Each structure stands twice: as C-alpha cells, then as structure tokens.
Amino acid sequence: MALEMAKAEMERVQRHGEETYPLECCGLLLGHMDGGGRRVVVEAARMRNANTESPQNRFVFDPHEHLEKQKSARARGLEIIGFYHSHPDHPARPSQFDLEHAAWPGYSYLIVSIERGRAAAQAGANSFELAEDRSRFLEEAVVLTD
Amino acid sequence: MGMRIHIPLPLRVFTGQHATVEAEGRDVGEVLEDLMRTHPQLRSQLLNAEGKLRSFVNVYLNDEDIRYTGSGTTPVQSSDTLSIVPAIAGGNCGRC
Numbered sequence: 001m002a003l004e005m006a007k008a009e010m011e012r013v014q015r016h017g018e019e020t021y022p023l024e025c026c027g028l029l030l031g032h033m034d035g036g037g038r039r040v041v042v043e044a045a046r047m048r049n050a051n052t053e054s055p056q057n058r059f060v061f062d063p064h065e066h067l068e069k070q071k072s073a074r075a076r077g078l079e080i081i082g083f084y085h086s087h088p089d090h091p092a093r094p095s096q097f098d099l100e101h102a103a104w105p106g107y108s109y110l111i112v113s114i115e116r117g118r119a120a121a122q123a124g125a126n127s128f129e130l131a132e133d134r135s136r137f138l139e140e141a142v143v144l145t146d
Numbered sequence: 147m148g149m150r151i152h153i154p155l156p157l158r159v160f161t162g163q164h165a166t167v168e169a170e171g172r173d174v175g176e177v178l179e180d181l182m183r184t185h186p187q188l189r190s191q192l193l194n195a196e197g198k199l200r201s202f203v204n205v206y207l208n209d210e211d212i213r214y215t216g217s218g219t220t221p222v223q224s225s226d227t228l229s230i231v232p233a234i235a236g237g238n239c240g241r242c
Contacts, residue, residue, distance in 0.1 A: 070229065070231060
C-alpha cells in the first residue's frame with residue numbers, strides 16, 4: 001500500500017512538528033481510499049497532544065477531540081485514514097511504544113523527524129502500516145503530489 | 147428497528163464496506179453482541195481474549211464514553227448512535 005498526499009499537506013505536518021518542538025505533535029490524516037487501495041490524504045488535521053507527563057517523547061489524542069474531529073470529517077465526506085506524529089531529534093521510524101499503542105491495521109501511521117527544530121531533510125518523513133498480526137510496522141511508500 | 151453504529155475505516159472490510167451498520171439490543175452490550183453476531187470477524191478486532199474491549203477501543207454512545215455510563219449495561223434507544231473510535235497514542239521511546 002502507499003500513502004498519497006500533496007506536498008503542501010506534508011509541509012503542514014512538518015510545520016506542526018516544528019512549532020511544537022521540542023515536544024511531539026500529533027494529528028489526523030483525513031481523506032479516502034482510492035480504487036487501488038491507496039490511502040489519499042486530503043487534509044492533515046492537527047490534534048492537541050494531551051500527554052502532559054512526557055510530551056517530549058509521547059503523544060496521546062484527547063478522545064473527545066478525536067470523536068468531534070471524526071464527526072466533522074464525516075460531515076465533510078472525509079474518512080480518518082491515518083495519523084501523524086513527530087519525533088523530536090529522533091528518526092522518523094516507529095518505536096516499540098508506537099507498536100504497543102497502535103490501533104488496527106488499515107491506517108497509515110506517518111512519522112516526521114524534527115531535528116533541532118527543523119524538519120529533517122533526509123528521510124525525514126516515513127509512513128507505515130501495521131502488519132495484520134500486529135507484530136510489526138511495514139513501511140509504505142509516501143507519494144507526494146503537486 | 148436497530149440503532150446505528152459508525153464503523154471506522156479499517157474495520158469496514160468486515161462489514162461489507164459499510165460505514166454504518168444497524169444492530170439491536172436493549173443496552174450497549176447487547177447491541178455490540180448483535181453487531182459481532184452479524185459480523186463475526188469484528189469480534190477479534192474489538193475484544194481481547196478475555197472478551198473485554200481491547201485497550202485501544204473506545205465506544206461512544208452519542209457523545210459519551212460508555213466507560214463512564216455503565217459500559218455494556220448502558221441502556222440504548224433506537225435513536226442513539228454508537229461510534230467505535232480507537233484510542234491513539236505513541237511516541238518515540240528513545241529515552242525510555
């Protein structure tokens with residue numbers, strides 16, 4: 001599978017990570033599935049990192065905010081196709097903690113690396129899907145469009 | 147007439163790609179059981195080996211988390227809506 005998104009939306013994700021640095025940012029990927037099973041992002045929607053104990057290396061969605069964003073997305077004809085978060089000064093690769101807290105297979109899990117306050121230039125944004133047996137993440141291609 | 151249940155995208159492969167399904171029951175527990183009876187593959191996605199909701203599965207009756215309203219014994223009406231919403235968390239574990 002692959003994740004398709006406009007460069008402008010990826011930049012929005014990266015800006016979010018830069019703004020919250022050195023804390024982790026998080027958000028929703030709203031869009032739809034295309035006929036070939038590819039997840040297509042229409043909008044990256046910011047969420048508040050509700051983790052107050054360790055936001056520099058943890059994030060959690062506020063569940064009510066998640067519910068409200070889901071309802072508003074549905075009203076706009078959009079689906080929640082995945083989630084994003086940032087890794088301040090760490091690679092854009094899922095951690096064991098990410099794996100232990102993943103939801104179902106079938107979402108895209110986009111991670112952006114923010115190094116010293118700036119979006120990492122090399123391999124700074126990677127997306128993953130959860131294996132069917134939940135044992136690991138599988139990297140998926142990120143297709144950026146104009 | 148049953149009540150509506152909103153199904154998150156990854157689980158629609160088990161509901162014939164329907165984003166909303168109907169299920170019947172007098173309380174949340176009966177409605178979820180009816181949902182899993184008519185869509186058996188949802189059971190392992192929603193429940194753990196002990197038959198409890200998996201830790202990352204939140205269920206909302208309208209706008210309320212059922213954990214705070216009586217969980218499975220929360221009474222329902224046909225005009226109510228259930229939403230299945232995953233709890234989302236994570237983060238870099240580099241320093242833990």
